[in-house]
Ligand SMILES: NC(=O)c1ccc[n+]([C@@H]2O[C@H](COP(=O)([O-])OP(=O)(O)OC[C@H]3O[C@@H](n4cnc5c(N)ncnc54)[C@H](O)[C@@H]3O)[C@@H](O)[C@H]2O)c1
């Protein structure tokens with residue numbers, strides 16, 4: 499059992515603080531005068547005022563060292579969504595989150611802010627202006643989503659005013675911005691391999707893409723508004739840019755900004771989804787012999803061909819959330835941050 503001293507409300511820990519979102523969060527917390535402990539399986543950078551603790555979040559003892567005298571914990575660690583390793587998702591997102599909750603109790607942590615995902619309600623069909631009261635996906639689209647659902651439930655159910663342990667979940671959607679390891683890099687890689695010529699469906703589907711600074715802002719607001727008498731206790735909040743955009747317009751702007759051609763030819767959604775499903779099944783069957791990683795997975799095709807945008811009215815009402823960086827400025831900043839991914843670079 500860790501020795502308890504009264505935690506300072508400005509001392510926090512970011513689990514997954516070496517990652518894309520985690521690092522942006524750590525930087526803003528430091529700017530706001532917080533003392534930050536980062537807990538991650540890897541150390542990706544150094545920053546004055548930040549103490550790194552390297553370890554696996556499934557290791558309670560290692561976690562306890564990072565949570566000593568901490569009052570607020572942000573949990574934004576997860577295996578990469580593109581992984582198809584079910585056991586890894588189960589171990590980190592479910593068993594690991596149980597360990598995080600237990601370690602928080604033992605260390606006397608007062609608030610836990612989980613980075614969940616809006617995808618916990620997405621089943622591959624249209625969601626227009628979805629609110630937080632939509633039911634969890636009954637048939638989650640992949641292992642990532644399946645385990646994010648269980649993770650969110652665990653964290654929200656752990657909220658206890660009696661025990662002085664308050665929890666909240668932030669559900670961002672389609673995070674992008676400087677240093678993002680997936681959206682822009684995957685998009686550019688797909689374009690470089692000549693596979694970004696086609697628009698899946700009629701191209702009119704609206705989607706939320708959320709600039710990383712806005713997601714960070716939502717997390718910090720949640721931490722600062724989470725109190726025993728606030729409506730945030732045990733609740734989930736969508737955090738988006740609040741500017742749904744046509745999926746293919748967004749992709750085209752990023753591609754053209756980096757010097758690549760925008761996709762032009764349309765393909766029927768059901769055809770592409772069917773092919774992606776077939777390829778996914780083939781990859782599964784052939785897995786003992788050969789490892790194939792198809793570019794167009796059923797998940798990506800569903801995300802590219804359906805409406806999925808969410809209302810953040812609840813975050814506006816309960817914590818005064820407003821996006822800080824509008825979408826167009828966010829796209830410009832993002833494109834400028836990737837000189838090495840420009841065509842010909
Ligand atoms: N990127 C998005 O579009 C998006 C959208 C919605 C929600 N989210 C959620 O936001 C969070 C952060 O995502 P990201 O895009 O920054 O991912 P990321 O991969 O950049 O960061 C995740 C971090 O978690 C760490 N990690 C993984 N397993 C760990 C373990 N066992 N112990 C300790 N650390 C571990 C990794 O080392 C990494 O630094 C995740 O929970 C993700 O589900 C992401």
Ligand SMILES: CC(C)CCC[C@@H](C)[C@H]1CC[C@H]2C3=C(CC[C@]12C)[C@@]1(C)CC[C@H](O)[C@@](C)(C(=O)O)[C@@H]1CC3
Nearest residue numbers: 579615616617670671672673681684685798801802
């Ligand atoms: C080849 C494709 C047709 C186009 C390639 C773009 C693709 C890389 C991105 C477009 C939407 C993105 C996205 C996620 C990953 C990258 C994309 C598929 C996401 C699955 C990452 C995990 C998040 O939690 C997410 C589910 C979310 O809810 O925000 C993401 C959804 C969007």
